[in-house]
Amino acid sequence: xxxxxxxxxxxxxxxxxxxxxxxxxxxxxxxxxxxxxxxxxxxxxxxxxxxxxxxxxxxxxxxxxxxxxxxxxxxxxxxxxxxxxxxxxxxxxxxxxxxxxxxxxxxxxxxxxxxxxxxxxxxxxxxxxxxxxxxxxxxxxxxxxxxxxxxxxxxxxxxxxxxxxxxxxxxxxxxxxxxxxxxxxxxxxxxxxxxxxxxxxxxxxxxxxxxxxxxxxxxxxxxxxxxxxxxxxxxxxxxxxxxxxxxxxxxxxxxxxxxxxxxxxxxxxxxxxxxxxxxxxxxxxxxxxxxxxxxxxxxxxxxxxxxxxxxxxxxxxxxxxxxxxxxxxxxxxxxxxxxxxxxxxxxxxxxxxxxxxxxxxxxxxxxxxxxxxxxxxxxxxxxxxxxxxxxxxxxxxxxxxxxxxxxxxxxxxxxxxxxxxxxxx
Numbered sequence: 001x002x003x004x005x006x007x008x009x010x011x012x013x014x015x016x017x018x019x020x021x022x023x024x025x026x027x028x029x030x031x032x033x034x035x036x037x038x039x040x041x042x043x044x045x046x047x048x049x050x051x052x053x054x055x056x057x058x059x060x061x062x063x064x065x066x067x068x069x070x071x072x073x074x075x076x077x078x079x080x081x082x083x084x085x086x087x088x089x090x091x092x093x094x095x096x097x098x099x100x101x102x103x104x105x106x107x108x109x110x111x112x113x114x115x116x117x118x119x120x121x122x123x124x125x126x127x128x129x130x131x132x133x134x135x136x137x138x139x140x141x142x143x144x145x146x147x148x149x150x151x152x153x154x155x156x157x158x159x160x161x162x163x164x165x166x167x168x169x170x171x172x173x174x175x176x177x178x179x180x181x182x183x184x185x186x187x188x189x190x191x192x193x194x195x196x197x198x199x200x201x202x203x204x205x206x207x208x209x210x211x212x213x214x215x216x217x218x219x220x221x222x223x224x225x226x227x228x229x230x231x232x233x234x235x236x237x238x239x240x241x242x243x244x245x246x247x248x249x250x251x252x253x254x255x256x257x258x259x260x261x262x263x264x265x266x267x268x269x270x271x272x273x274x275x276x277x278x279x280x281x282x283x284x285x286x287x288x289x290x291x292x293x294x295x296x297x298x299x300x301x302x303x304x305x306x307x308x309x310x311x312x313x314x315x316x317x318x319x320x321x322x323x324x325x326x327x328x329x330x331x332x333x334x335x336x337x338x339x340x341x342x343x344x345x346x347x348x349x350x351x352x353x354x355x356x357x358x359x360x361x362x363x364x365x366x367x368x369x370x371x372x373x374x375x376x377x378x379x380x381x382x383x384x385x386x387x388x389x390x391x392x393x394x395x396x397x398x399x400x401x402x403x404x405x406x407x408x409x410x411x412x413x414x415x416x417x418x419x420x421x422x423x424x425x
Contacts, residue, residue, distance in 0.1 A: 003099035006106040007086050014124040031122045032156045035130045038113055042130075042137035046076065047264075048164050049145045049256070052152040052192045053171030055312040056205065056249045060171055061147045062287040063239070063253040067279030068143050069093050069286055071270040076136035076144030078157070080128070083290050083413045084421060090132045092139050094287050097131075105131045125149045129156040142266065153194020162197040166264050168224070169203045169256055170195070171249065173211035174311025189214035201225045201259050205252035229255035237277060240284040243293045243319055250280070291412045293319060296420050300397040301325060304415060305406045310342040317348060325402035329354065329393045333386060333411040334369060335362045344376050351404075352396070353380030356389035358410035386414035 001009070036043055049064060051057045058079050068075040075093055082088035087096035109127070122130070129149075136144045143166075148155040152170075173189045189211035196202055196218045204215055207230045219226040229252040239250055257276055260267040283289070291306040301323065307313045320328070328351040334340070335358075355370035357363040370382035383389035386405075393403045405415050 001103055001107055003103055006099075006103045009106055009110070010086070010124060010127060014121060014127050031120065032126045032129070032159055035113075035122050035126055036133070036159050039130055039134045040137075042133040043159050044161070044163050045137035046141050046164060047143050047166050047266075048160055049143065049167050049169065049260075050148070050157065050160050050165050050195050050197075051146065051169040051171065052148040052155075052195045053169070053205065054174035054188070054192075055307075055309070056171040056252070057147050057169075059246060059249045059289065059292055060169060060205070060252050060256075061145045062289040063249065063280060063283045064256060065091075065094075065145045066283035066286040067253075067257060067271065067276050068145070070279035071267075071275045073142040073266075073270065074139065076132070076139070076141040077287060078129070078132040078136075078144065079147045080125070080149050081409055083409065084416055086128075088288065089128055090135055091288065092136070092141060096288075097135055101135060102131070105134065123156070126156045129159075148192075148195065151188075151191040151194070153191045155194075158195055160195075160197075162200050165197050165200050167201050167203065167256055167260055168195050168197060169252060170205065170215060171252055172206035172311065173208050173215075174309060185210040186214055190218075193218035196222050196224050198222050199224060201227065201263060203227045203229050203252060203256045203259065205229045205255075206248060227255055227259055237280055239280045240282050243315070246292070253280070290416070291409060296415075297403075299399040300329075300394065300401040300403055302403045302405070304412045305404065306409045306412055307406060310339060310346060313343055313346040316346055320348065320402075320404075323402055326398065326400040327352070327402070329397050329401060329403045330380075331356060331386065331389045331393050331403065331405040331411070331415070332369070332373075332380075332407045333357045333366070333389075333414075334364050334407040335360075335410065336364045338364065338408075340372055340376075347376075347378065349377065351379075353378050354383045354389035354393050355380055356383045356386050356411070358386055358408060358414050360410050363408075363410065386411055387418040390415055390419060 051061050061079055065075050065077040077091045080089050090097040146157050148157050170192050173185050185208055193215050202219050202224045232251045232255055237250060239246055257271055261271050291304050294304045296302040296304055328348060330351045331354045333356040353373055355366055355373050357366040366382050366384055373380055383392055397403055
């Protein structure tokens with residue numbers, strides 16, 4: 001089995017929520033715990049930072065990891081989904097897991113474990129999480145930054161316990177994945193609050209009047225000290241990809257680092273102001289973060305952004321105001337189940353849209369998206385795939401214009417794969 005065969009085996013045998021939706025969702029308890037037990041419970045063998053939230057959790061995870069790396073700590077980073085290569089999900093000190101490690105894990109599971117499970121196979125995310133935790137334990141990381149996949153309470157990553165977690169972070173609560181997590185911010189907050197652990201400090205990034213009391217109650221029940229990053233004053237840190245939304249994330253990160261310095265001896269002397277500033281200044285480059293208002297080209301300007309729900313798109317118009325351009329063209333593709341009514345008021349009305357669909361089964365059909373766009377009053381045309389949509393946008397745009405590509409991570413993935421793919425080791 002080579003690397004591509006191993007990844008194909010994962011995709012073919014273990015359902016992936018991001019690609020096919022709710023049919024792939026398998027809440028963690030017995031499958032994930034059984035998988036971890038088979039691997040020797042690696043989740044207990046390294047200190048962890050556990051992060052949940054509707055938006056921003058990936059950026060917060062990358063910022064924290066960059067600071068830890070800059071401090072000289074061997075740092076694991078587990079995030080999802082990936083953009084181009086499955087291995088982007090699992091990194092140590094900014095380097096992706098090797099192809100050999102991926103193949104070895106899959107072959108071990110196939111030969112030692114798969115047959116005995118019968119039809120009770122783990123999910124794709126269970127397998128990925130187990131692979132990451134075993135890898136971090138084997139590499140003897142000094143700290144691992146772990147991003148939840150979906151929700152928190154029943155997420156595969158939530159086999160982490162107070163034995164290893166040094167800090168829990170909940171970035172914010174917004175309406176997303178309502179089919180699984182609930183149709184109100186209170187219900188979603190309850191699910192995210194599932195990562196709060198007994199006596200483990202909790203950072204809450206943003207305040208919401210509906211969700212905050214839920215988080216506060218859970219923290220009180222767990223006797224977990226709660227810290228409000230949203231009360232922190234703005235600070236003049238220079239961060240890579242300095243977008244309006246990253247400023248919210250920055251407060252969360254700085255609060256988290258303050259707490260770690262006070263509560264965890266290994267961090268107290270290492271996390272100086274100079275180290276923190278140095279890590280944040282180049283965090284995207286150090287950790288390989290893509291798709292957060294990422295500038296990919298000039299003349300015309302090309303920006304990729306993975307903002308995909310109302311909470312994440314709140315800053316879109318203000319962020320665009322920071323850019324200089326004549327005409328705006330948007331390559332736009334979303335997944336099924338997206339709250340289009342919620343995001344409609346946040347989309348620029350003066351742009352020309354190429355309504356398209358990513359190459360995954362869960363993508364909303366491009367003609368359906370275009371019909372919605374037309375009914376909403378947005379100008380544009382229907383294009384069957386991202387490659388053709390971007391080519392049309394590039395042909396239509398002048399050197400002074402801006403092409404924004406977004407709507408979902410998978411739209412960005414198709415763009416990168418076809419036009420901005422870097423050689424993978």
